Every structure is written in C-alpha cells, then in structure tokens.
Amino acid sequence: MAGYDTVAIVGVGLIGGSIGRALRERNLARQVVGIGRRESSLEAARRVGAFDRGTIDLAEGAKDAELVVVATPVGTIVDTVLAVAQASSRAIITDAGSTKAEICRLVRSAAISRDRPVPLSGRFVGSHPLAGDHRTGPQFARADLLDRRTVVVTPEDDTPPNLVEYVEAFWRSLGAKVVLMPPEEHDRALAATSHLPHLVAAALAAATPQRWLPLAATGWADTTRIAASDPLLWSQIFAQNRESVLDALGQFEQRLEGLKNALNRDDAADLITRLQEAKGIRDALGD
Amino acid sequence: MAGYDTVAIVGVGLIGGSIGRALRERNLARQVVGIGRRESSLEAARRVGAFDRGTIDLAEGAKDAELVVVATPVGTIVDTVLAVAQASSRAIITDAGSTKAEICRLVRSAAISRDRPVPLSGRFVGSHPLAGDHRTGPQFARADLLDRRTVVVTPEDDTPPNLVEYVEAFWRSLGAKVVLMPPEEHDRALAATSHLPHLVAAALAAATPQRWLPLAATGWADTTRIAASDPLLWSQIFAQNRESVLDALGQFEQRLEGLKNALNRDDAADLITRLQEAKGIRDALGD
Numbered sequence: 001m002a003g004y005d006t007v008a009i010v011g012v013g014l015i016g017g018s019i020g021r022a023l024r025e026r027n028l029a030r031q032v033v034g035i036g037r038r039e040s041s042l043e044a045a046r047r048v049g050a051f052d053r054g055t056i057d058l059a060e061g062a063k064d065a066e067l068v069v070v071a072t073p074v075g076t077i078v079d080t081v082l083a084v085a086q087a088s089s090r091a092i093i094t095d096a097g098s099t100k101a102e103i104c105r106l107v108r109s110a111a112i113s114r115d116r117p118v119p120l121s122g123r124f125v126g127s128h129p130l131a132g133d134h135r136t137g138p139q140f141a142r143a144d145l146l147d148r149r150t151v152v153v154t155p156e157d158d159t160p161p162n163l164v165e166y167v168e169a170f171w172r173s174l175g176a177k178v179v180l181m182p183p184e185e186h187d188r189a190l191a192a193t194s195h196l197p198h199l200v201a202a203a204l205a206a207a208t209p210q211r212w213l214p215l216a217a218t219g220w221a222d223t224t225r226i227a228a229s230d231p232l233l234w235s236q237i238f239a240q241n242r243e244s245v246l247d248a249l250g251q252f253e254q255r256l257e258g259l260k261n262a263l264n265r266d267d268a269a270d271l272i273t274r275l276q277e278a279k280g281i282r283d284a285l286g287d
Numbered sequence: 288m289a290g291y292d293t294v295a296i297v298g299v300g301l302i303g304g305s306i307g308r309a310l311r312e313r314n315l316a317r318q319v320v321g322i323g324r325r326e327s328s329l330e331a332a333r334r335v336g337a338f339d340r341g342t343i344d345l346a347e348g349a350k351d352a353e354l355v356v357v358a359t360p361v362g363t364i365v366d367t368v369l370a371v372a373q374a375s376s377r378a379i380i381t382d383a384g385s386t387k388a389e390i391c392r393l394v395r396s397a398a399i400s401r402d403r404p405v406p407l408s409g410r411f412v413g414s415h416p417l418a419g420d421h422r423t424g425p426q427f428a429r430a431d432l433l434d435r436r437t438v439v440v441t442p443e444d445d446t447p448p449n450l451v452e453y454v455e456a457f458w459r460s461l462g463a464k465v466v467l468m469p470p471e472e473h474d475r476a477l478a479a480t481s482h483l484p485h486l487v488a489a490a491l492a493a494a495t496p497q498r499w500l501p502l503a504a505t506g507w508a509d510t511t512r513i514a515a516s517d518p519l520l521w522s523q524i525f526a527q528n529r530e531s532v533l534d535a536l537g538q539f540e541q542r543l544e545g546l547k548n549a550l551n552r553d554d555a556a557d558l559i560t561r562l563q564e565a566k567g568i569r570d571a572l573g574d
Contacts, residue, residue: 131504150501192496193502197510198506200510205566206564206568210568212476212479215473216572219421220572223488223512225506231558231566235562246547246551259489263486263526266526268526271522278490279518282488
C-alpha cells in the first residue's frame, strides 16, 4: 500500500478518470481530487467514481495534494503543470501526455528561468501511460486500464533519483510496469510505435470509398481502429513530435515503396521476403 | 434446413475447416468430405471435427458430392476447380478465394475453350467469405466463423440464376449474409478494404525498430495485426489483384501525402480536417 494522502488529477477523461478509479478501488489514497475545466465533464467523471471530490478551481484543488497528475490534452499540459506548481509549493507533479520532449523542455525552462522561475525544482518528472484508446471521455474510464500496462517515466539529467522513485512507485501501485527513458528517446520511440500508426490508420480510413465499407472485414477494422481517435488531441500530439513523426513516416514510406516495387515487378520472391520480415516483427509482439 | 447429401471441401484450413465444422454442427449435410493435400493437414482438421471422411484423393473425394467448395490458397484455386469439374460431372462448384476476377476469368476460359472444354458450364460461381484471420490452419477453425459475416458471390453475365441462388442459400445456411457483385468490382472493392490494409500493415510492422516493440501499445497491435498473416498466401492474393491493389495504394499515398504536408507546414487546421474526415469514415463502420 502506497498510502497517499491527497492525490489530485487534472483532467478526468479516459486516462485521468481511470487513474482516479484505480486509486479509489485499490484504496491507495485518503482522498482523490478531480479537477476539470467544466462542471459538465466533472459530472460525467463523478458518475463513474473517478474522484472523491471534484472542482473546477485548479489552485484550490491542487493546493493540499501531495501528488498532482496532469492528464489534460498534450497542448495544455505545460501551462497546467506551471499553474499547479504556483498553486502548491510542495506537490510532486507528473503528467500523462503522449509526447514528452517538448513538455519536459518547456517545464524545465520555466523552472530555471532567470526572470521569474516557477518553483518547480525537483518536483516534476514526465510520464506517459501506454494505455490510450481510440475512445475518449470519462465514460470509458476503467480501474484496470493501467493494469499490466507500461508507463514510461522520462527523467532528465538533473532529475533527483528519489523523485523518479516516487513517481515509479505511484504507477506501480496502479498495477503498471515502469520503463525509464530520456524524453527525447521516448518521443522517437513513440513516433514509431504510436504516432505513425495513427497517421497511417487515418490515411487508410480516408482512402476507403464509403460505398465499399460493407465489404470491410476484421482486417480493415483492426488496421483503421485508431483513426476513430479524437482529431484535436491527435493534431496536438503530431505537432509536439513533428520531427520524429516525419522521420518515422520516412521509414514507413521506404518499406511501402519496397513492397510496391515488388508488386509492380511481379517479383513474388521479393514480396514474400518483405512480408516475412514484417510478420517476424509482428509475431515478436504476440497477439 | 438445406438438407445437402454430400458436400466436399477441398483445402481444410481455417476457412475450409470452419465451413466443415459449421455444416456438421448445424447438421446440414448427410456427409462432409474433407480433401487435403497431405495426410498431416487432414489429421489436424480431423481433430477439430472439420469433416466426416477425409481423403487426399481429389477425384475420389469429389466424385459423389453435390457441392464442392474449393478453399485452397488463391494461387491453386483455378487448377483445383478444373480438376473437380473433371472428376464429377454434376457437382456444383464454388470457391472461397480472396480474389475473384482472375479466378473467374480463367475458369470461364477453360469452360468455353474450343480445344478441350472442361465440363463446367453452369456449375461454377465464385465466392469470397469475408471472414479471414491473420491466423491460418484448421486448428483455428470455428463453426461460427461465418456467422453473421458477409460472403460475396460473384456471378458473371451468363451465370444461371438458379446456380447463384443455390450458392447463396448454401452460405446463408452457415449463418452468413450474401452480397452479389461482378468479380471485377469485388476485386476493386477488396483491394481497398482488405488487400491494401495488409500491405500497409506489413510496411508499418517492418518499419518499427524491434528495440522499441516493448513500447507498442494497443494502437500498434491493432494496426499491424494482419501483418502476421501468411506471407505465401498473401503474395498470391496481391499478385492476382495487382492492378487494383496498386490503384488503391495510389489513393492511400495521396491521403498520406496530404497528412504529411499538413504536418510539415504545421497547419493544425488542415491536419484536424483530414483527421476528422478519416474518423468520419471509421466511425461509419462501428467498433
């Protein structure tokens, strides 16, 4: 048992709501505070039991927390972390964003700024729970969303080891496995394993003539599932990790070109070799 | 109850084995004959109850059947259909191949050949059950594989209506819905809804550095699942539908280029519009 006192979650959608439900069902904190932007989204999260107390006042909700998890869309994470740091001088802060390099860089700049440094030193380390879904909103939140999933925690060179340990222990208390990785490496890896697949799934869905959808079977459904993800959330993720996504896209285009050339030349042997290589990598993951 | 006498299935893998199991569990035929190329594959299909009687002798297995379903890899379907037609002068014949235009064209040529016409007239119409899987082999065969799935039946201009009705009724007796479509239109549609997704999934899997696989979550797993399909089977499907697959690939490349340009220009509004269009098509299918 971690035995937290107050944990505050800013943004109680799918991820934030699931963290809240897990904390409560596992009885890990004395109090879970849910902080939302609108009463309406708080209400939906309240209905699924995402927190003990809800508020739309960030400063008030964060001020007594020992840990604040920022689970807002990536485009608003930095501002939210800085606001939390101003509201509470002692809370440990982490986030749940799908990109890490830009967020960690901007938070760090604010902390070491000469003009008006935000009192953040040694209190923030980034996190990314690999447990998203193409559905968003607290109505899909589940207490076991993180169970046996991986959370990447992204310390920088000067992040205190005890802060990293604290945040690692937090994610583990929810049932997750933790992987440590610098923010920039995280973004390169996730460009390949998450952001590129979203881009490709979107292109594939968009390229399908609607009149032929009745002929779409499991293969199409699986391959395009994440094209149903929230366009606004994902445009922010792509924008925050543009360089790495474009690099990963370049790798993909090369592979696709290779398959296309083999098909164009009717070169069955080459086609089979390329399909086998792909199958080998896919099989390495398992179902 | 359709009340078939003897139904023979050539090729008792995932599809053929599932058809056999469905016929038997629904008690639709007096006898289901499974025809395999090797005793070993017959044995695996026998273990899951795919047929009443198994044989590796095609002519012997087909000669007394009223209906023969050819469920072999697409590259061998035409030869198998012609061999069945030679072995039995009365059996209705259909297939379960993922491509239709080339198969139907070659079968038809053989039937109307001036030299040595194969006695096939009015006995063959093509089918494609949209119920594949990335796994192959009779061990994955299920009696409900076709239940509520779509089977495309592809009559040509001179296919007798009563033949089409007979084959439609057969698939419906297994629980499937039937869609009628000319072979060429089937191939254009399936290029977009099935063959292109397989090509794209393969390129995506192959482009993923193996060291980052531990960071692959549900999105990557879904998007690349069909990259685990059998390379040999799929190289045959691509080869048989080359033109349409290359056309569909061209459509995909255009969409991907549009997304890439929006990302390159950091044009959030354009990116969101494109992601919304993709989401609209994906949402139209449902989960």
